[in-house]
Amino acid sequence: MDIVEPVELIEQKIYLIRGHKVMLDQDLAEMYGVEVKRLNEQVRRNLKRFPADFMFELTYQEFINLKPHFATSSSSHGGRRKAPLVFTEQGLAMLSGILNTDRAIEVNILIMRAFVKLREMIATNKELSRRLSDLENKYDSQFKVVFDAIRQLMAPPVGKKKRAIGFGRGEDS
Secondary structure: OOOOHHHHHOOOOEEEEEEEEEEEEEHHHHOOOOOOOHHHHHEEEEEEEOOOOOEOOHHHHHHHHHHHHOOOOOOOHHOOOOOOEEEEEHHHHHHHHHOOOOHHHHHHHHHHHHHHHHHHHHHHHHHHHHHHHHHHHHHHHOHHHHHHHHHHHHHHOOOOOOOOOOOOOOOOO
């Protein structure tokens, strides 16, 4: 059996689109060891399993914006003719029901672990952000003098005329 990608590599294939963490059909097909066309055929045969919050097709503009993130040939050279389908975490769980190979099951387990890891990282960052806000609120008055001094240093000097750089026309000579 082929070696399945580690969770860290799977995480790199998760994109944030329309406020959802999603994976592209072509990345999933590659991981499952099937053609994109076959993956999408199975999805279209089972559309009832994939409501809009589980799977959606990218708009042309979303597809163009995302193109630099993956290698794809132009449609004139045999590349994609349709925008990719993208799957949310729930859609990926549904895929495991229609792709019932050992490899698909193994890949889905790894993908679910990647999504869980991302959720844990987000929760950790939210907690860290909350703690930082608490510290700022607690020590704000004590450090006001420091913040004011930094702002004064950052402000442009008032009333001083800047001397021109370069050669003059002989007016100052």
